[in-house]
Amino acid sequence: MAIELAPIPLPPTADAHKFKDFGREVKGVNPGELSEEELREVHDLLYKYGVLLFRNVNLTPEQQYALTKAFDPSSESYGHGNNKTQAEKKSILHPDLKTIPRVPQVQLIGNGTVYNHEGLAEAMLKHPSHTTFHKTQVSAEDTEKGITRFYRWHIDAALYNLSPPRVTTLYAKIVPQGARQTVRYDDGTGDELEVPLGTTAFVSGKTMFDILPRELKSLAVRGRVKYSPHPYVWMAPAHALPTGLGIMSEGLEMPETELPPWEEEKIKVYPITWKNPVTGELHFQVHPCGAKELFIDPLPAGASREGALFPDGAHLTDLKEVRDLLYKMQRPAIAPPLVYPHDWRENDLVLFHNRGLLHSVVGAFKKDQVRAFHQCNLAASDEPAGPTPEDVREYA
Template sequence: MAIEFVPLPLPASADPSKFAEFGREVKGVDPSAIPSNPELFKQIHDALYKYNALLFRGATVSPEDQYALTKAFDPTSESYGHGNNKTEKTAKSILHPDLKTIPRVPQVQLIGNGTVYNHEGLAEAMLKHPSHTTFHKTRVSEEDEAKGFTRYYRWHIDAALYNLNPPKVTTLYGLNVPAGKRQTIRYDDGTGDELEVPLGTTAFVSGATMFDILPADLKSVAIRSRVKYAPHPYVWMAPSRAMSTGLGIESDGLEMPLSELPEWEESRIKVFPVVWKNPVTGGLHFQVHPCGVMELYVDPLPEGANREGALFPDGAHLTDLKEVRDLLYKMQRPAIAPSLVYPHDWRDGDFVLFHNRGVLHSVVGAFTKDQVRAFHQCNLAASDEPAGPTAEDVKKWA
């Protein structure tokens, strides 16, 4: 059977015109065979950067296979994307409860829900599906939750955002996917937006679409900007609470003071472009993890650019956290509209490979304690920083 790339089935809520180049199911190839076949890997590599998410149904993938395929996209990468200690050796990190390391392949993490026994060298692993109820400032009431209402947990890029570079790809392998009633995501932000999704979906949005749909004045800001992330951002943000859409943190001044964080160095703080350039297509992706951002730098308009109606024509350095967050939210919120979200309907044996530098994603929903869910996740801290827009890109869009 020849390799095929078949469009993913979209929910009725999705705008098909915005998904023409997003997501493909790959047929006719075993994921474990890809790393050792250079010609096949080149096909998968280029398809991943073109479509941003690839799905293999009914796959059988060992932790070693998953690590090998993930590493093939960045051969000199080695450690798990958050570091092999994952949480900077502190239980204060918001990532602390969510990850269990596979002992013989420490770059692969076991995630899910419920208690898993005798799994890949782990005698017993108690897993907890992240829920908005522990992270958002407000929550869906227990009564509404019982009726099937839920929220996005946290829109993000898989990245440590301090010391390590964002992984190029993430692989997710669904070993045990519990069945259950569909849920309805409520945005609870005054828009009335809702989205019906499968239980425990992973929701994806395209960073390319996020940039494409911006009005001209905000495109100009995005193409000229860089974000500065907090040191140890998952510890820094832990006392805070997220917005109801999962798209960033409420500005209530609850972040941990920098003086109380684990030891950090200014040289290890990450400053990345707001817009990242796709290495295969040359496209531009709006790639910001809104929860971890601390400051925003905006370059001046390039020489000869039209200044009429331009925001920050002479550049800016925004340090007021609320101002930074409000501006980013204004730019990112349109792209998580229900019609622009792909909510994956997981099945046992689904193996998903996604372009971590081209999409944002979110955990969704909640499980009961007796709903056992087991996934393997792998991403590797990259060997290089993401490339930003070229001078030509800035001139075109600024």
């Protein structure tokens, strides 16, 4: 049976025009038993559409690992190093991960207590909550009314020592039912977004770049981001913005002298825009919470300087300036019409192009709402490619 494609189920809040090339439901194949030809087709579809949804899938952890690895056969370890690089209990990721014992590249995430699950006799899972990470919180009264927030917009990546995974696979084993919730941005815009309980929200990095005004496109193709060493430990004492799109600049980050041992050559410096290996398009790919410095190259010879930002280049080291500039560039793309909030069903499998979009955990569960997902991504065998000289000349 040939692969069939159907549109993903967009909510009425979504701008359908902006999603015409984003997301597809894949039918007619078993993602756990793809032939080489089917795998090549799925590979290209992922890079073309960013998110692929398979419904009613039966997938073992071994099959999920094999499928994820097929996108990067030389990759081996979990994207954060099979918990080794994040074993520090100071890391904000520490409470969220439980490893499937026989397949350490696959993580069990969710909420509540799960028993006798894939070799784990008992696993206590905790859905990340904005109340532990944001500077401000939704009140208890509003929480009872279903008001919530995006937790943290991010790329799945260690951002230190290991290269960002090409693809993440998320497989829903247990999905609790409950009332829909309303994401409140709480940033003075009045923006809100109705979402299914426990949705995973996605935004396109291509759209994030495409909607920028000319002067910010120029900056994006000329810019590189330097991340902190051990960024998830570094940011742990700090607080996030109410949109989940970055960190408040309060001087609370852990000093480098108190971080776990680190080496300068393992610190990651990445282009702001990453080039899609199949379509050739540029995606704005920055994890705003871990960013520490910005390098901006001068305008190329012959480029117009009118209205250009940092035409002679710059190295920005003031953390608030770096964060404010990135926020200005990224915030338009998380506006409600540009967010795809996936409505999970049990046995849904979602593959997403981790180098082409940002995503966020959303919402809040009660203790008795049990949820269990299998997540897999693998530290890549290569680094993401940035814009070509031709791209820079086109947009700068």
